[in-house]
Amino acid sequence: MGxxxxxxxxxxxxxEVLAPLAGLTLVVAPGxxxxxxxxxxxxEHQVDRAAECLASLAHESxxxxxxxxxxxxxxxxxxxERMRKGASAxxxxxxxxxxxxxxxxxxxxxxxxxxxxGPGGAAAVVREAVWFAVAxxxxxxxxxxxxxxxxxxxxTWDLPGRAVRLExxxxxxxxxxxxxxxLTSALDDDEGERRDLAWPAFVATLSTGQMPNDVTRLDxxxxxxxxxxxxxxxxxxxLTLAARAVxxxxxxxxxxxxxxxxxxxxxxxxxxDTCPPGRRWLDGGARNPHxx
Amino acid sequence: MTATLAALLEExxxxxxxxxxxxxxxDELRDRLETAATEAVDGLGAEHLPVRLPKARVAExxxxxxxxxxxxxxxxxxxxxxxxxxxxxxxxxHHVHGGGPAPGPALAVAVGAFEAxxxxxxxxxxxxxxxxxxxxxxxxxxxxxxxxTLGPIDxxxxxxxxxxxxxxxxxxxxxxxxxxxxxxxxxxxxxxxxILEAKSxxxxxxxxxxxxxxxxxxxxxxxxxxxxxxxxxxxxGRAWWQPVTADVLRGAATRGxxxxxxxxxxxxxxxxDRTACRACAWCAERPTCPAARPLDGGEDGGGFGDxx
Numbered sequence: 001m002g003x004x005x006x007x008x009x010x011x012x013x014x015x016e017v018l019a020p021l022a023g024l025t026l027v028v029a030p031g032x033x034x035x036x037x038x039x040x041x042x043x044e045h046q047v048d049r050a051a052e053c054l055a056s057l058a059h060e061s062x063x064x065x066x067x068x069x070x071x072x073x074x075x076x077x078x079x080x081e082r083m084r085k086g087a088s089a090x091x092x093x094x095x096x097x098x099x100x101x102x103x104x105x106x107x108x109x110x111x112x113x114x115x116x117x118g119p120g121g122a123a124a125v126v127r128e129a130v131w132f133a134v135a136x137x138x139x140x141x142x143x144x145x146x147x148x149x150x151x152x153x154x155x156t157w158d159l160p161g162r163a164v165r166l167e168x169x170x171x172x173x174x175x176x177x178x179x180x181x182x183l184t185s186a187l188d189d190d191e192g193e194r195r196d197l198a199w200p201a202f203v204a205t206l207s208t209g210q211m212p213n214d215v216t217r218l219d220x221x222x223x224x225x226x227x228x229x230x231x232x233x234x235x236x237x238x239l240t241l242a243a244r245a246v247x248x249x250x251x252x253x254x255x256x257x258x259x260x261x262x263x264x265x266x267x268x269x270x271x272x273d274t275c276p277p278g279r280r281w282l283d284g285g286a287r288n289p290h291x292x
Numbered sequence: 293m294t295a296t297l298a299a300l301l302e303e304x305x306x307x308x309x310x311x312x313x314x315x316x317x318x319d320e321l322r323d324r325l326e327t328a329a330t331e332a333v334d335g336l337g338a339e340h341l342p343v344r345l346p347k348a349r350v351a352e353x354x355x356x357x358x359x360x361x362x363x364x365x366x367x368x369x370x371x372x373x374x375x376x377x378x379x380x381x382x383x384x385x386h387h388v389h390g391g392g393p394a395p396g397p398a399l400a401v402a403v404g405a406f407e408a409x410x411x412x413x414x415x416x417x418x419x420x421x422x423x424x425x426x427x428x429x430x431x432x433x434x435x436x437x438x439x440x441t442l443g444p445i446d447x448x449x450x451x452x453x454x455x456x457x458x459x460x461x462x463x464x465x466x467x468x469x470x471x472x473x474x475x476x477x478x479x480x481x482x483x484x485x486x487i488l489e490a491k492s493x494x495x496x497x498x499x500x501x502x503x504x505x506x507x508x509x510x511x512x513x514x515x516x517x518x519x520x521x522x523x524x525x526x527x528x529g530r531a532w533w534q535p536v537t538a539d540v541l542r543g544a545a546t547r548g549x550x551x552x553x554x555x556x557x558x559x560x561x562x563x564x565d566r567t568a569c570r571a572c573a574w575c576a577e578r579p580t581c582p583a584a585r586p587l588d589g590g591e592d593g594g595g596f597g598d599x600x
Contacts, residue, residue: 187467
């Protein structure tokens with residue numbers, strides 16, 4: 001495999017680029033784990049925000065609780081994983097079993113929240129998981145997927161010496177062919193799509209020391225499919241994304257307010273009510289009333 | 293007609309296939325909509341994109357351009373008919389995905405769903421008026437009873453509620469998205485796709501046009517049209533179904549083209565025309581609108597394509 005040399009040098013390259021940008025984060029001794037409350041986690045969300053509006057990262061708050069839409073992906077992937085293993089019941093039945101299993105056996109925050117739901121809330125959660133699973137089944141070209149496939153996986157890599165962790169959630173991984181699958185239902189522009197593809201490829205390479213062969217992005221609402229081979233250029237793009245996100249998140253934690261860049265992302269920004277440029281954008285100053 | 297859901301689906305599945313070779317029809321309709329969308333956004337700045345064309349906006353643009361402009365600028369606020377419709381949706385979701393009848397009052401089932409969705413606005417709205425809540429609780433109980441009459445759906449159809457789809461036109465400058473009340477079949481099920489739309493009031497011609505728009509979007513999205521569409525009124529407990537023929541799809545595309553042409557004119561700066569229509573009853577422009585139709589009955593306060 002021609003990818004291994006770059007895969008191995010990428011870790012050193014990433015450390016050299018990212019460490020200076022993370023200079024204000026907690027120093028971590030070799031082999032030690034960073035305290036969780038001081039760990040700067042760089043996920044898809046931070047990568048997107050850093051690419052859209054640096055100021056928005058300062059408005060990030062604690063996770064404010066579960067809701068049906070947040071549970072969709074995790075439970076939908078669990079439904080798909082059971083189907084992959086041969087579950088033959090209908091998706092609704094499987095999703096109800098998944099919810100029940102999570103509620104009974106897990107200590108997670110999701111399990112605790114599921115335990116509080118009544119019949120209507122549970123049905124809303126099952127509804128979301130079923131849609132995700134059926135839309136995925138309709139979108140993938142073959143079923144069952146290739147041997148060695150697993151739905152719902154994640155890759156992480158800790159920046160040596162600093163309390164910084166890069167994380168990438170991947171909806172499915174086929175290990176023998178080193179293929180990654182990213183599922184989305186959100187409208188995005190070309191740049192956003194490229195981020196969706198480059199980020200998991202980059203973090204997976206850092207995490208495993210091996211380059212994936214390819215990444216496929218499936219849009220479950222439109223059916224759009226985009227597949228790229230993982231090349232040096234893709235890894236370079238991932239490193240650029242990481243550098244921008246580490247710098248932006250570090251600045252948001254420790255630095256003065258960053259410049260704002262209003263846009264359609266203001267609609268879901270937690271700081272929209274206290275950000276005058278964002279408020280103006282949302283109030284229509286820069287928007288056509290038929291766009292939303 | 294009054295029929296169970298199982299019987300309706302069986303009827304749709306065993307009826308003659310309405311479009312033997314849908315490929316050329318879908319290609320033709322996609323071309324027409326692409327052309328209309330491209331013309332609509334010609335010259336529009338990137339900061340204004342994408343332009344969204346949901347079902348309700350198509351209906352508004354065709355009914356009264358001023359209504360479309362007003363609704364786009366002000367958003368859609370909650371009202372009794374809108375919340376009644378959302379309650380019905382949640383009861384349908386429980387009927388399909390809940391795994392059996394729910395104990396307790398039907399409204400509590402819907403409120404449980406709103407809470408799980410963190411739809412705090414609806415929950416607060418329901419709490420602000422005890423009389424209103426009592427009325428909606430009664431409606432919810434009626435809906436739940438009529439859902440039981442509608443009956444279960446064979447799980448082999450892989451029924452799913454709130455099925456989302458999106459069709460991007462003009463390189464994504466125009467976005468047509470939809471969230472379907474209930475979809476059965478299609479994709480990996482080996483059964484024909486059927487779309488069901490549930491309404492909390494009587495099923496009207498506006499609703500029928502909206503359902504045909506959904507059929508068109510589903511055809512474009514999946515490359516194959518739904519076999520049929522079902523409209524079900526939870527108010528009356530009655531349903532009808534219609535096969536999705538080429539003419540149904542062409543009619544929906546023609547409405548879409550016309551909506552896009554009007555949208556293009558409005559985006560280009562033309563003043564919106566005012567046309568008296570059913571929406572006059574609840575339109576915010578009504579007090580000052582010279583075209584407003586006189587009220588000929590109670591105000592229903594609903595909206596095109598939402599809530600009923």
